[in-house]
Amino acid sequence: MFYHSQKLINPIVPDEPDPSAANALQEGLGGQFGEMRTMMQFLFQSFNFRGNATPYMDLIQGVGIEEISHVELITKTISQLLDGSPRYQGDQYEAPGKGGDAALDMAKEQKNPHHYIMGAQSALPVDAAGNPWSGSYVHNHGNLVLDLMDNLVLEATGRLQKCRIYEMSTNKTLRATVAFLIVRDEAHQAAFAKALEKLGVDWGKVLPVPKFDPSQFPEVKRLLDLGLHREQYTFRLDGSMMEQIFSGPSPFNDGTQLTTLTEPRESFLVPQMPERPEEFAPGLDAELQALADAFTEFKESGGKIDQNIGMNGNKEE
Amino acid sequence: MFYHSQKLINPIVPDEPDPSAANALQEGLGGQFGEMRTMMQFLFQSFNFRGNATPYMDLIQGVGIEEISHVELITKTISQLLDGSPRYQGDQYEAPGKGGDAALDMAKEQKNPHHYIMGAQSALPVDAAGNPWSGSYVHNHGNLVLDLMDNLVLEATGRLQKCRIYEMSTNKTLRATVAFLIVRDEAHQAAFAKALEKLGVDWGKVLPVPKFDPSQFPEVKRLLDLGLHREQYTFRLDGSMMEQIFSGPSPFNDGTQLTTLTEPRESFLVPQMPERPEEFAPGLDAELQALADAFTEFKESGGKIDQNIGMNGNKEE
């Protein structure tokens, strides 16, 4: 069973909207090697896991749970990059183009017009060429060695593509998220490489892919200094055996050490997205808004937390 | 951020393997109106939510989080239905077909041979006709009224299709899961219908879809008696405003009442799937198995739980 807290795994850094950057980042969300695939591939592998090698299952599933939070993060980032893009600087319309104004006139020239037609300037489950995500991307061979190797290739490709995307824009919103994902994809490469090392492989110096000095990228360097590229999280409310694998020397043979934590040391506020009347989003007129407001005013009373969720109070069969 | 506990939202009931039933159930997982879509559609809508009508966002997201657990449940159910199906009764092979035996001879006649070729007798992200899940299934219009209506149609279709699948097999494994999903899809119809009722719609007697007496289905009746069709869960570790909407009289105008809980009253053990040597799953030979076992033996020590996860210990920026 899955749970959620209204926190992000990395902060959304504000900057100008940039629809082309948003489109490039779609590859990291809905592309063949993006976060929707890693999430689905690792969850399917863990749900369909055979045999009693539980630490391997826990490792695969732990990364999979993290990937849901990556989908959340990257979705928010794309939306931030798109938000207000018809007029840069985030100018607000109070109503759809009055008197026939072309409020969205720049939209038809953007890389993926679906960002403005299908959605209201927000993320889509598609790649940077506009192709929808496909279930055929999910590889779950059922053979442990092969699944681990496939996962390693997947994370290596993820890191490679994100390094390329990093170089495509200096937008701070994009780079903050991409830098985080570069670092985490390195950690995930370490996770699957270590699992294979435990089965006898010595990776020499070929990992991580791509081979280069990532501290050239300043946003990446900050996170490397924090050690995020050698940490892994279980996100498990009732314990995990991930640490049996993800600990000790890095499989990259570079003298670093791996650490398993229950969850990241920090979490971050979820930004709220403004209304976009020119997109009819959310599109409540005064009458409907009054009805909606009736519930929102009790907002503060909604903050009561059940501290014991997921730990107890459940009767097991 | 997302978390997990190694529990199922409904139990897996044992029965004979039945690959055709498994294939029909794939529609509920990877079909156009299956759980992968509800999960992705509601998560995308909540991540891309605009405006300050937080209870609506919390309602949509809360259902979305539950759907991840439905994906987990239905995946496990399909795998159970497929497991051991080359020889009914789950006979075990100790090695791939020796001397050229056709251990998987019945597999090529099954509805979706991919269950045996691509995966090791386990669930796939495809529908009952073998088509892979597509990102184009996810509808996120950005208009609140429309998104709610679309969600209602989606849950109504989900319940209709699962009622049809229920009638396709008497297999207990299939029916236990399908009955649970019929009941939960009714609760989710109530959730989105109620949200629209709050905006002024009176549904009269047209809901839920399909209109019939579901207590004819015994497995469904048991869950209706427990009231699961009128409950909704937040699955939120740090509070939710869902209850502002999901409470009071049912929008079906049938005299029942809606209740919001933090999580289901019960949760259930996750069954472990056996090895299937004829599928090379997990496919560790003696040498590799010995290496893998080295970590698994410390299993008990892995059970340490961080009781405070997601509640505190995070430094917010």
Place this chain on the structure above:
Amino acid sequence: MFYHSQKLINPIVPDEPDPSAANALQEGLGGQFGEMRTMMQFLFQSFNFRGNATPYMDLIQGVGIEEISHVELITKTISQLLDGSPRYQGDQYEAPGKGGDAALDMAKEQKNPHHYIMGAQSALPVDAAGNPWSGSYVHNHGNLVLDLMDNLVLEATGRLQKCRIYEMSTNKTLRATVAFLIVRDEAHQAAFAKALEKLGVDWGKVLPVPKFDPSQFPEVKRLLDLGLHREQYTFRLDGSMMEQIFSGPSPFNDGTQLTTLTEPRESFLVPQMPERPEEFAPGLDAELQALADAFTEFKESGGKIDQNIGMNGNKEE
């Protein structure tokens, strides 16, 4: 602008339900060379037609209009073949499987379970392997010679595939419709071959494809005797120049003559499909049915026809 009369272009002949035959016939509806494609390809070509060679446009469009009626016919045929197939002989259920009966137990074994899960035993826009129809099937090159050659290949493939499907079943419902389509595909081959003959091609003896004596198929022979393989219809309410091309000797060099008519000499009743409670179709309970019946009782008064539709009364700009 398009119009409709509640008539079929060929009768639906009753016989036993046969879901496998229905599935094979899906190729003729939603397959790459099926009626959905011919309809869309010819309509797109006529809407996008360039230049002043109007008789060619009228010929292409005329065939396109007929194809909509073919989609209607083949859809009705597939539905007839599926209807009642859970219990052959069309036994009726009065409610979904009571007490947990598996009313649709045979459905999960059928060629395309979507016929029972997504639809209520009726036609789908997919092919015989379950793949959805794709817009990429539509070829509209914009070059007249090439479009005519492409259309000829399309109709030739249509006839070839339907000849193969004819041989797959002796079911009378299937064969009546398939025989009609074999004959009409021959007429359409003649249409496009004649258009190319007018531009200078002599087809010798290679047409129609496939070359064989179709009078071996008794249902086909009856239609050949009526001359339907050498007739073409304009279906145009305000005149057409199709006859400038489709007249005179057949381009098959077999001594026959081509004839253009406004519409077919005969049309046929549209059968009404019964309720299927086990499919929740149409799924109105007693209360909703009473509301629906309130309008249906005025049925006779609905029969008033505007005799002049499409002929006059329109003010042109």
Place this chain on the structure above:
Amino acid sequence: MFYHSQKLINPIVPDEPDPSAANALQEGLGGQFGEMRTMMQFLFQSFNFRGNATPYMDLIQGVGIEEISHVELITKTISQLLDGSPRYQGDQYEAPGKGGDAALDMAKEQKNPHHYIMGAQSALPVDAAGNPWSGSYVHNHGNLVLDLMDNLVLEATGRLQKCRIYEMSTNKTLRATVAFLIVRDEAHQAAFAKALEKLGVDWGKVLPVPKFDPSQFPEVKRLLDLGLHREQYTFRLDGSMMEQIFSGPSPFNDGTQLTTLTEPRESFLVPQMPERPEEFAPGLDAELQALADAFTEFKESGGKIDQNIGMNGNKEE
């Protein structure tokens, strides 16, 4: 059976070519919520209709027939927007780029190069991101309440997307067509909402989607003043029961009244598209053109109309 008259349901208003606007409008033709889907969805639902609630069938089918004319209209509009776009102002080439000129040099930069490579500057069955239309878009659940709700969501999405597209360009060719579709999608929302109202739903004030004052859009205002948003047409040559449902007060609870007609009060000339030698369209050289002209010169004699088509002269079986 289907018929056609060479008239358009709305006029094509001339303006400059605008390939980006044409590409945005592709969403309205071949998009997931475009006219190809509404046409196919409503036709499939009417062909597969179960039970005796004929007015509902007639309503669904009547809208479906209109949608074929919408496909015709939007196709013509896209072609008009593309026509002559290599050189704005519609400059004509008399031959493909002589001496190696790059006559189509701007084409490779346009949103969808297929408009120039696959077709000859004309509409394609794809969406605004270049994805081909898919049969999986067609929803035909077989359950009447659900099909009506699905259709309502579909028309609501259609109107939402067209309102957004309206705001993307001030091009008169685009806006004339889009304004018409905005108004007709409102009428179609009224049709399906009214059908559900007849079954007991009170829509309050949530409809139509999106909620805003559409008279802000001048081209829309003109059509609202004509009342086109509250009219529905049967397009049936032999009578229809649509009016049993589509009459009386609007389901939007705004005091307006619904009216059913046989066909629109006005129809409009179909513009002829010029040759585009740089696209080899139609690509007849002098010799072939002479052959083609031989038939076209008899043009006037082709205008003979069979006034009685579809009304009589058919022998029913």
Place this chain on the structure above:
Amino acid sequence: MFYHSQKLINPIVPDEPDPSAANALQEGLGGQFGEMRTMMQFLFQSFNFRGNATPYMDLIQGVGIEEISHVELITKTISQLLDGSPRYQGDQYEAPGKGGDAALDMAKEQKNPHHYIMGAQSALPVDAAGNPWSGSYVHNHGNLVLDLMDNLVLEATGRLQKCRIYEMSTNKTLRATVAFLIVRDEAHQAAFAKALEKLGVDWGKVLPVPKFDPSQFPEVKRLLDLGLHREQYTFRLDGSMMEQIFSGPSPFNDGTQLTTLTEPRESFLVPQMPERPEEFAPGLDAELQALADAFTEFKESGGKIDQNIGMNGNKEE
């Protein structure tokens, strides 16, 4: 530039037709991890190769050239398994079903009816679930280490799936080809594993995937005894540097040695497929056959071979 000789890389062993086995084998041809993908992936990687590490390029391309011959072999095998399947034992029809006989009556029940409707009992570019092959399967990252790892995973998956397919049938036609592919996929795993070993990886004992004793499969054992699992071929008419990598000890650390040859030691006759009149294949009637025969009679004179092809006689620029 590519060349061909009319020889097969492995013999087609005759046995009864078996359409289900043919369908399972489609996975090895048009599946996500089948021969069409390996062929295209390796050719694209070699055509797009960057840098001067020629032996790596030659290795990748050499495997890619072999894969074309695998596509040839597996296509021929599928066709052999399908041929004559309407009546087992390969009974011949002399004409399509006379008098309305259902010559292909069993076809509509087969796993993929397209084998009989679209093709004439022969191979299709689809997988075992009927999904068409997709260009998205081709991975060409441009990063050498990653491409090699991806190729290794691909070959490992190929071998895993073929081992499963081997166990699905005792048909000799299927097993002869599958056994050959199991052995060659092991050789290809060795090729890419060795290339990575040269870059520093020590694979320990995890390879080849799957780990098991393949000599349990008798048809495989025969080929292992011939050493085909440790040979690689350049298929290059003008030299190759493949051997720089593919030589010396096997990367599987099992004491075996790798050998590079120009081409396989043996090649085999290409079987000719008989006519299938019930499929209208090739469908020449007496008149057309006479025309076709006019050329075939000169068959012997066609056998003149240009011994020097590809070696000389080409003027290089």
Place this chain on the structure above:
Amino acid sequence: MFYHSQKLINPIVPDEPDPSAANALQEGLGGQFGEMRTMMQFLFQSFNFRGNATPYMDLIQGVGIEEISHVELITKTISQLLDGSPRYQGDQYEAPGKGGDAALDMAKEQKNPHHYIMGAQSALPVDAAGNPWSGSYVHNHGNLVLDLMDNLVLEATGRLQKCRIYEMSTNKTLRATVAFLIVRDEAHQAAFAKALEKLGVDWGKVLPVPKFDPSQFPEVKRLLDLGLHREQYTFRLDGSMMEQIFSGPSPFNDGTQLTTLTEPRESFLVPQMPERPEEFAPGLDAELQALADAFTEFKESGGKIDQNIGMNGNKEE
């Protein structure tokens, strides 16, 4: 069995990079009527060929073998057009964007960002709108007349589209390759038209499609003067009967003659692509490069050619 020599069938002419031109050219590679389809369609038809009309099989297969070399040529051309495009003139980076430079900043604006994200500035198996190639493009009807007609339409469409692409750019790299393909597609039209002529068709003056004077295109004129539009090659190492068909007067009735050769009179050097560090391609760091170099230094010794390959030395079974 297939063989290769490291030569190109036409030279790569150097010019500036032009990513838009590269994207347009993708249609000729991975489009519905591009070289990947012709290659696969003709190979499938030849592998699945039925009956004893060997010259027809040899003709179809011969064209198919040439198409593999076209895939090679067009892939190399696209890569050349993309190479170095982040900075026109092919400026080299020595490392990925140092200090956070946006080395690939223009990439996100290009027609298909996949050229920079998925691949390292090189060709992809997709069309000009970014859709991946599909196996459904391959038509293999099994009926000889129909397959020949389909092939003729395919080659006619290929030539039409390439003529349009020629007009889209004056880039010499693009035009050299496109001109060659225009000429070869004319030869291939001649091949299939001649095969049908042998079966009795007289094509008059409608071919080749499109009808125009191609010598207007200077690069095309040069190749026409060399006669490449009337030559066909067998590429067969052990003889072919293609010449039985491809000889004598052109089926275009223009007084020219057809000639069959074993292979083209000229072949051309394969250009080597440089490293692109900003794409991490090939991405070997100093340490890995040293390992790779260890093999490359023996380059000259790798050039030993087995002169007798494919001719002899094979033991036939």
